Amino acid sequence: MSNISKIKKPFILKFENRQINLPDELVKNIDEFWNNAIKENPNLYNGQYYVVETITETKENIQMLVTKSNYAHYLYDERVGIKQEQYRCCSPWGGILLITKDNYLVIGEMNKTTSVPYCLQIPGGGIDITDIENGEININLNIKRELKEELNLNLDDINYNIEYIEYPKKRRNGYGFLAVGEIDKTKDEINQHFEEYKAYLIKNNLEVEFNRIIFLKKENSLAQLDNLPNRKRPYLRDLIKEVVEQ
Numbered sequence: 344m345s346n347i348s349k350i351k352k353p354f355i356l357k358f359e360n361r362q363i364n365l366p367d368e369l370v371k372n373i374d375e376f377w378n379n380a381i382k383e384n385p386n387l388y389n390g391q392y393y394v395v396e397t398i399t400e401t402k403e404n405i406q407m408l409v410t411k412s413n414y415a416h417y418l419y420d421e422r423v424g425i426k427q428e429q430y431r432c433c434s435p436w437g438g439i440l441l442i443t444k445d446n447y448l449v450i451g452e453m454n455k456t457t458s459v460p461y462c463l464q465i466p467g468g469g470i471d472i473t474d475i476e477n478g479e480i481n482i483n484l485n486i487k488r489e490l491k492e493e494l495n496l497n498l499d500d501i502n503y504n505i506e507y508i509e510y511p512k513k514r515r516n517g518y519g520f521l522a523v524g525e526i527d528k529t530k531d532e533i534n535q536h537f538e539e540y541k542a543y544l545i546k547n548n549l550e551v552e553f554n555r556i557i558f559l560k561k562e563n564s565l566a567q568l569d570n571l572p573n574r575k576r577p578y579l580r581d582l583i584k585e586v587v588e589q
Contacts, residue, residue, distance in 0.1 A: 438467020
């Protein structure tokens with residue numbers, strides 16, 4: 344069964360500025376898990392996270408109510424799992440699969456200092472306070488910010504549409520809004536741009552999220568992806584399959 348679905352009606356992400364209420368026993372378990380996690384990886388940071396509390400579907404649209412949590416809650420749900428649906432940390436996020444003008448798909452390999460070292464994914468990430476406008480989460484702003492942070496590319500220069508949504512699975516706790524975009528640059532141009540940007544980040548002691556960029560030739564991208572030994576985000580293969588076959 345596919346990890347993603349085609350978006351067929353508009354999504355509206357309403358935001359309420361309050362913390363999700365978790366049972367004391369679950370909070371205790373999350374705290375114990377987090378203390379062990381940061382011993383293994385001191386680079387982890389328990390920052391603010393966002394969680395979808397409820398979803399309401401009408402004939403016109405799908406509305407999500409989003410409130411606040413933290414990264415420890417998210418990581419605990421992803422690695423340990425929370426059985427009670429109302430307490431899961433299923434967070435909205437946005438990302439984009441870029442297609443170069445010489446027909447390569449662009450994916451990133453996460454840096455070794457991240458929570459998922461060397462994992463393969465599209466450029467993108469979780470919601471930030473700057474993505475919230477007038478009580479709603481703007482996924483376009485989210486994708487724009489993440490693309491700038493990770494690849495130093497401007498979303499305004501890309502012909503894109505948000506086409507798919509990733510729904511949560513048992514150990515994958517996210518609502519991913521997945522865009523597909525055509526960029527007027529070749530594989531080599533993007534790779535050179537990224538290497539220069541990475542060197543700048545390292546020189547200035549700034550966070551490097553992607554260790555490297557991987558380019559998959561569109562017509563045989565699935566076979567290339569399957570041959571890579573890295574861990575892969577669950578949505579990645581299904582997204583590439585949809586793009587290749589459409």
